[in-house]
Amino acid sequence: MPKAVRYDEFGGIDVLRVDEVERPLPGDGQVLVRVKAAGINPSEAVIRTGAVADMFPSTFPSGQGSDLAGVIEEVGAGLNGFRPGDEVIGFSNKRASQAELVLVEAGNLTPKPEKVSWEVAGGLYVVGVTAWGAVHAVHPKEGETVVVSGAAGGVGSLAVQLARRTGATVIGLASEHNHEWLKSHGVIPVAYGDGVEDRIRATTPGGVDAFIDTYGDGYVELALALGVAAERIDTIADFAAAKRHGVKTDGGTAAGPGAKVLAELAGLIADGHLNVPIAHVYPLAQVREAYTDLERRHTHGKIVLRP
Structure with a gap:
């Protein structure tokens, strides 16, 4: 069974765990992505504490994460333009990207240029837009x-x-x-x-x-x-x-359509006009260590999880 980051209550880093979950099935307009890299961000840590629960309510168990890059495994009905095997950069609005398999709305994806690494692609969305x-x-x-x-x-x-x-x-x-x-x-x-x-x-x-x-x-x-x-x-x-x-x-x-901005940024990276520093890469199982690192607020660049 695929694994995903989960937590059952608001709290500190200690509430995070990695669980086995049911394999997601793509519906209309959705794509199932096998994640190669997923970035982590300070906003996710704040949401997890419950400090902004009035703005970002949660249902439990909750997943975590927006940034992702990976390879398409399945495509839902009625979709053209994406197919299994395509390498993509994207984001989830469902707090779900820190996982091995993620359902993503097709409109939230853009092709990954070959010259953009998985780590950079997977950590690009939140910081980039x-x-x-x-x-x-x-x-x-x-x-x-x-x-x-x-x-x-x-x-x-x-x-x-x-x-x-x-x-x-x-x-x-x-x-x-x-x-x-x-x-x-x-x-x-x-x-x-x-x-x-x-x-x-x-x-x-x-x-x-x-x-x-x-x-x-x-x-x-x-x-x-x-x-x-x-x-x-x-x-x-x-x-x-x-x-x-x-x-x-x-x-x-304020950035407008996220996938459009992602495509622009990925193009700049592929052409050597934009550099995305990667501070550290952690395996998914070390999600707690990754957020401990993030919350020190002294990293240069992005921290990324690799499922």
Whole structure:
């Protein structure tokens, strides 16, 4: 029987387990995918704790995960365009991707380019569409300056690259051991922590035009202190500050059709124009260890599960 991540109640990492489950059967418009890689994300950990149960109610036992890449095993009735054996990138809206076999709506899939690895493809959806949405929310232009907090994280590492592609100057806030990676991608690194406002001002005498916050913890206020207009600040992490100050919270929900954005991002990766760092890869059975790693909030890039 196929295996899948499950939990029976809200709680910490210890509620997670890997169970044997019934083999899913694809219905109309659905595809059954054998998962080769599935990314993990901070939002899943928050949902699992029950902290946002009013926004994201759960039924138990609950599965987990959105990101996935794999090979199609079966195709439901009435579908054209996909067939068994096709390699695909996609996402599940059913909190189900951390599993060996997953039912996916055909509209949530796009072909996987040969040059994109399973790990990168499987961890692309959430961070990719979130970074895409955040960059488009602040609409940087050539000659402008954009600051990105958490610039070496899963979303941040893509946001800095996408912002650079607009021709803007990009400042990435990150710990010093990630500065060389940022420099290699055309980003000006600045260490976070005490004195960060002064360091940013010293780096950008002309001021800051836009700010993308992927981390939270006071960066919305920092952006305002730097003189950035509220409509050009986007946070994906500090919704309380966004409500107080009227800044944007655009991320994945602003990216438009997810499969279309996935196809665009996968094409950039295949052509060598976008790099997705993979921090660590864990077998599905070590899902608890993977989330322990994630919740330290110091990884460079994505953490991925391999069923």
